[in-house]
Amino acid sequence: MTRIYISRDMASVALGADDVARAFEAAGCEVVRTGSRGLFSIEPLVEVESEGKRIGFGPVGPEDVAAVLDGSHKARLGDVAELPFFAGQQRFTFARCGIIDPLSLQDYADHGGWRGLDAARAMAPQAVVDAVKASGLRGRGGAGFPTGIKWQTVLDAVSDAKFIVCNADEGDSGTFADRMLMEGDPFCLIEGMAIAGHAVGAGHGYIYIRSEYPFAIAAMREAIALSAERIAPFTLEVRVGAGAYVCGEETALLDSIEGKRGQVRAKPPLPALSGLFGQPTVINNVLSLAAVPFILAEGAEAYAAVGFGRSRGTMPVQLAGNVKHGGLYEIGFGITLGELVNGIGGGTASGRPVRAVQVGGPLGAYFPPSMFDLPFDYEAFAQAGGLIGHAGITLFDDMVDMAHMARFAMEFCAVESCGKCTPCRIGSTRGVEVMDRIIAARDSAPAVPAGRQWEGYLQKALNSRTPDRIDTGLEAQTALLRDLCDTMKHGSLCALGGFTPYPVLSALDHFPQDFGAPAPIKEAAE
Template sequence: MTRVFISRDMASVALGADDVARAFVAAGCEVIRTGSRGLFSIEPLVELESEEGRIGYGPVGPADVAAVLDGSHANRLGRVETLPFFANQPRFTFARCGLTDPLSLSDYATHGGWKGLEAARARAPQQVVDAVKASGLRGRGGAGFPTGIKWQTVLDASSLAKFIVCNADEGDSGTFADRMLMEGDPYCLIEGMAIAAHAVGAGHGYIYIRSEYPFAISTMRAAIDACAHLIAPFTLEVREGAGAYVCGEETALLDSIEGKRGQVRAKPPLPALQGLFGQPTVINNVLSLAAVPFILAEGAEAYAAVGFGRSRGTMPVQLAGNVRHGGLYEVGFGITLGDLVNEVGGGTASGSPVRAVQVGGPLGAYFPPGMFHLPFDYEAFAEAGGLIGHAGITVFDDSVDMAHMARFAMEFCAAESCGKCTPCRIGSTRGVEIMERIMARREQDSPRPDPAIPAGLAKALYSRSPAPAQRGAEQEIALLRDLADTMKYGSLCALGGFTPYPVLSALDYFPEDFVAPAPAKEAAE
């Protein structure tokens, strides 16, 4: 019987993978459902087991079964791992995604699973923490705080109970690495959490997953049940979040787990000292914890050998938006932003020139092609006024209106603010009003209609957000910059503090989008 491998990842299913799988079962094939390899332009991907290895075909539809089975299908890819998109990836974290049955314990063990946990339990907790420190692993979702330092703080804390919390509230637009790993290799995350528990002396853990990820939730729960005997005495459970973006902030997440409304806590005290239920708590995101098994199994030196500057190891970069090869690309830090967009991503899907890329989710800075020399590195991006965050890269072609994008950032913050601090709660609302006045004035002052704004919208915006008659475009922009500074330095958490990043970067790099274009000069007679 022919063995066929087809992804059960949510993105693959959305593209028709379930229908394709049923068609191969009807044709008499043994179908093994895997995670996604990470290149969505070839999904639904079908891989046939052969003497040459697994031969890929994609994208494939239910009507293509016969052509795939006899090898005549036009979308024959050969061995998927040899494709340019995959050939140069150092897959430390996503090594098993797309290869194994996500819920098969034997598959996981055969492909190197549990070696990290075995190595960790053979060492004293301090030795495990020292290994994580030596690896250079930093948080893979925020400011890049060293993971080993956080673990050391919890290890040193004296308490009757300690917790491990995984932040899987992947709310940034254009990000999907957490979901891919939980759906495609759940035991990797569980193993990382069990190693963390041994390292700091924790007995119980929580995986906080947003409710919009039903496949990930069901997969993680099934995986926890299947491997409970292997991670004992550590115990683990899944908690569903209701979808509030602010619950991606670690203290708001803790409140949500405790059954409270998700609001940001003032720090100090740090969660590492007084976290979940007031006890010392390790909070890391999915990618941080999933990197730990490799570090313990292969050695801290092997992990630290890859990377750039103070940014060590690999980062699963997620390419989305107007890009030809959207998907996940795990790469060592140091690759340039331009290479990620043009070489890996293949430029825009539309074929038009790239005008801007946003790095770090909806609160990340916009960078023009003139900044494509930037190395993908925490310090380099911070110096340039941006952040890596969860490593989501959203690509825009030359049709994008950056004033609209700046307004969206303010509107997003206004909708998602927990309301606890004034700069975020009120500042974002005032920011939307200022942006609407800027856009309306741009249309009013333009000698020709702006296709980005429907006719008559300017009047509606002015009536909703009236401004002093004497305030011109320059004064409005100065006011917006002043408001951005207030939010950046006065907000309680990163939601309000990072909202100015897309706004200020749009103003700095694309100032022409905030004012009416100059009148065209009459041609000389």
């Protein structure tokens, strides 16, 4: 009987994978449902097992069964593992995704599963924490805080109860790595959480998943039930969030698990000392916890050997938006932004020039092509006025209006704010109003002379439009916008208000012409 592999990932199913699987089953094939390998332009992907290889065809429809089985289908890809998109990756965390049946304990064990947990349980808790420190693993959810330091704090805390919490509230636009991992290799996350439990002395864990991920919720619940005996005495349960973006912030997430409205807590105390139900709590992102089994199984040195500067190991980069080859690409830190956008992503799907990329979700900075030599590294991005965040990269072509994108950032913050602090709650609302005045002034202004002759031109042209109480001129409103961003960045209680200035200021700095100023002199000359 011919064995066929087809993804059960939510993105693949949305593209028709279930119908394709049923068609192959009707043709008498043995169909194994896997996770997605992560290149969505070839989904639904069908892989035919042949002489130890998996020959891929994609995208495939239900009507293509006969052509796939006889090898004549025009979308024949060859050995999937040798496709350039996959061959160039360094898959530490996603090594099994798209390869195994996600809910087969045997399949997981046959592909190296549980080795990390077995190694950890043969070590003292402090030795496990030391291994995580030595690996250089940092938080993959946004801030990049050293994971081992967080674990050490919880290990050292004295308490009758401690918890492990996984933040799977993947709310950033253009990100899907958490979902892919939970749907394609759920035992990996469970193993990582069980290792964390042993390392810090926690007996119970929670996986907080956003309600928009029904496939991931079902997969994790089934995987927890199947692995309960294997990870005992550690226990796990899934909690489902209601879709509030602010619950991606760790303390708001803890409030939500406790049954409260998700609002940001003031720090101190840190969750590592007083977290869930007032007890010491390790709270990490899915990708942080899922990296731990590799570290314990292969050794901290193997993980630390990959990377760039203080950013060690690999990062599952997610390419989305107006991109030709959208998907997940796991690679060591240090690859340049340009290599990711043009070399891996293939540029824009529209075929038009790339004008900007946003890195780090809706609150990440925008970067122009002139900055594509920037290495993908926490410190390099921070120095450039940006952040890696959850490593989502969203592409925009030259049709984008960056002033409108800056306005969207302020509006997004206003809608998603928990309302607890004034800079975020009020600042974002005022930010939308300022952006509306900037856009209105820009759209009603006469043509701007090129070069340096523009200085003072716009303000003089707009003086006649200035109301008695508010100077709506572009120069005044731009100055007000920068001042407002400074207040939000340094005065907000959490990263929602604190990071909103990143897209606004980066758009203002790199694309001034969209805010009514002329293009930079070089661009104007061209």
